[in-house]
Amino acid sequence: MPDFLTAIDWTEVLPFIAIGFAAQVVDGALGMAFGVINSTLLVTFMGVPPAVASASVHAVETFTTAASGISHVVHRNVDWKLFRRLVIPGMIGAILGATILSTVDASIARPFVMIYLACIGLYLLLRAIRGRIEPRKPRVIAPLGLVGGFLDAAGGGGWGPVVTSNLLIQGATPRHTIGTVNTAEFFLTATASVTFFIALGWSAFTLHTLGILIGGVVAAPLGGLLAKRVPTRQLMALVGVLLTLTSAWSIYAAFAR
Numbered sequence: 001m002p003d004f005l006t007a008i009d010w011t012e013v014l015p016f017i018a019i020g021f022a023a024q025v026v027d028g029a030l031g032m033a034f035g036v037i038n039s040t041l042l043v044t045f046m047g048v049p050p051a052v053a054s055a056s057v058h059a060v061e062t063f064t065t066a067a068s069g070i071s072h073v074v075h076r077n078v079d080w081k082l083f084r085r086l087v088i089p090g091m092i093g094a095i096l097g098a099t100i101l102s103t104v105d106a107s108i109a110r111p112f113v114m115i116y117l118a119c120i121g122l123y124l125l126l127r128a129i130r131g132r133i134e135p136r137k138p139r140v141i142a143p144l145g146l147v148g149g150f151l152d153a154a155g156g157g158g159w160g161p162v163v164t165s166n167l168l169i170q171g172a173t174p175r176h177t178i179g180t181v182n183t184a185e186f187f188l189t190a191t192a193s194v195t196f197f198i199a200l201g202w203s204a205f206t207l208h209t210l211g212i213l214i215g216g217v218v219a220a221p222l223g224g225l226l227a228k229r230v231p232t233r234q235l236m237a238l239v240g241v242l243l244t245l246t247s248a249w250s251i252y253a254a255f256a257r
Helices: 010-030 034-044 050-074 080-101 110-130 142-155 159-169 174-200 207-229 232-255
Strands: none
Touching: 010 034, 010 050, 010 159, 010 174, 010 207, 010 232, 034 050, 034 207, 034 232, 050 174, 050 207, 080 142, 080 159, 080 174, 110 159, 110 232, 142 159, 142 174, 159 174, 159 232, 174 207, 174 232
């Protein structure tokens, strides 16, 4: 075994592997919440400083979204026409968000975005409870990708919750929406990360990052399989519950400061 691996205290890394694994299973299966779950658990339960947690999550997402995207492609969960209409606006939004983040406090708008997403989560949950879900082709795609990419880079997360939930409201099928959004996320995350890495260098890569990375990459293949196997109605309900709970927590955290 290489010397640098034997020098690592793996008892310190294992909790972060577990966190990364759990967050990626949820994100890969439901199309959202990798950043939210990781940041919440790292800061609240593991005592990691918020700045370090944010840097770690951004660094890891480049790798986990690549692995998750491959899984969704293998399981044929990607709508390539939808992908092409999302990915370029998403990358443009990510560049704008990463640039503006250095001069403007984007966290000011975050509570209001979370209130909006909580309402969408409740709406999706009600749709799932009501019964049969008729698929429709979404119409608003490119502007959604632009906004989602901007919020993800500027606000430290938001691509999955914003894009996945709004596509579902427009009638897109959960399986292909989740697969497509996850696959497109790699490109905008990589685009945003270039800007962040110029400023942070290698300082984002800590033991926290290593643990989340290992757990996330190991869990990534499971997301595509779960999105393929879970029935549409149950998948819609799970997205609604997750979106409502994570948004409610973010609202509470923002106003409790």
